[in-house]
Amino acid sequence: MTLNPELLQKLANTAGTPFWLYDAATLRQRIADIKFITDSPGVQARFAMKACPATKVLQEMQKAGIWIDAVSGNEVLRALAAGFQGGQEPAQVCLTCDVFRDNALDVVLKHGVLPNIGSPGQIQDLVKAGYKGAISVRVNPGFGHGHVNACDTGGPSSKHGIWFEDFAEINKAAQAAGFPIHMLHAHIGSGPQFDELVDNLTQLAEEFASFLPQLPYLRSVSLGGGIPHNYRDPQAKVPLERLKKLFADCRERLVAAAGRPIGLEIEPGRYYVAPTCILVAKVTDVKRTRDNIKGAGATFAMVDAGFVDLVRPAMYGSYHRITVLPHDGAQRPEVPIVVAGPLCESGDVFTRDDQELLQPRDLPQPEAGDLLVLHDAGAYGYAMSSNYNSIGRAPQLWLEEDGSVQMISRRETLADLLKAECSEKLSV
Structure with missing residues (x-):
């Protein structure tokens, strides 16, 4: 899939982030x-x-x-x-x-x-x-x-x-x-x-x-x-x-x-399906830890997608290419970055290896407001997404060959999460 930063920004403004985009x-x-x-x-x-x-x-x-x-x-x-x-x-x-x-x-x-x-x-x-x-x-x-x-x-x-x-x-x-x-x-x-x-x-x-x-x-x-x-x-x-x-x-x-x-x-x-879909997130902040006796510090790009969306890296250390799209279009130097999500879970990190260790990725220095793309997310991406932390699953969008885009599943709401809950007495 060829990235079109202008289109992705328009879709982010319309559908919100994160979102899935199929080509x-x-x-x-x-x-x-x-x-x-x-x-x-x-x-x-x-x-x-x-x-x-x-x-x-x-x-x-x-x-x-x-x-x-x-x-x-x-x-x-x-x-x-x-x-x-x-x-x-x-x-x-x-x-x-x-x-x-x-x-x-x-x-x-x-x-x-x-x-x-x-x-x-x-x-x-x-x-x-x-x-x-x-x-x-x-x-x-x-x-x-x-x-x-x-x-x-x-x-x-x-x-x-x-x-x-x-x-x-x-x-x-x-x-x-x-x-x-x-x-x-x-x-x-x-x-x-x-x-x-x-x-x-x-x-x-x-x-x-x-x-x-x-x-x-x-x-x-x-x-x-x-x-x-x-x-x-x-x-x-x-x-x-x-x-x-x-x-x-x-x-x-x-x-x-x-x-x-x-x-x-x-x-x-x-x-x-692996290469047919990307997961598009937004960088919300950048923060750092420092070296100490427990190990080396890292620079974290915090994004609004997590393993509720794409669980494969957290589950077994799978690798997905990552692209940072600067909000101002600037060319920035690459630095080692750990990409982490919003979940209340220490394992909510996209850049890790199959031994569950952080594996910083050389990426253009991210800033709040940038879009971040996780590539090749079509296989076991949305299919394995969840509602952990009561987060609704992100919308799926479809990019047709003529350039038109349609939403093929909407962002889940709290009502979607609660609709299966009930209070039914069972005869035992």
């Missing part, structure tokens, strides 16, 4: 990238909508023929409301979860979406609920990781999926319940370097190929997401041609192992 052109380019790498016979892309479930984003996916991977009953309902179809012919929406909570089972029964189970007990959950239909099985292949250990999606430390050596037992339980397995699924994460990602995906396809003789009803195999986005280098490019060939080759290997047509799916989340 339609960037999103559509990322969608086009995924369409390119899945433009081979029998290959289908999904969107892991947990990364950014905004209706406007879902509608862009639906128009492009991208299917949905949902992880809760409400995500399924959001996808249906955005225009996706329920049912399994085809399974445009898949529900992937390790636990059926809240309305998940009801949604599966009512809308017939494909349940992608990640825990053995879910088979009996479906039986007890009266489910009749096919299932998908999420397998933990024993390898794969995220950019930090807390984001591991495969291997012994991951809670996701059914351990690969236990698959035969799960297959027997599914057969006994009358649930044909239509899809095998795994997700190995987007943490590896690209060559490692290719090796992991190839290994995953080979492991799944070994399962196919046991699965006469299998229709497709999902290799999950994992296409990386470089948060530090906006010019970094993913070798799309290589991915396209990889997915076509993996699909051919699966077809050969099965002796019949088998589809191949991928389900990126981060890659589509």
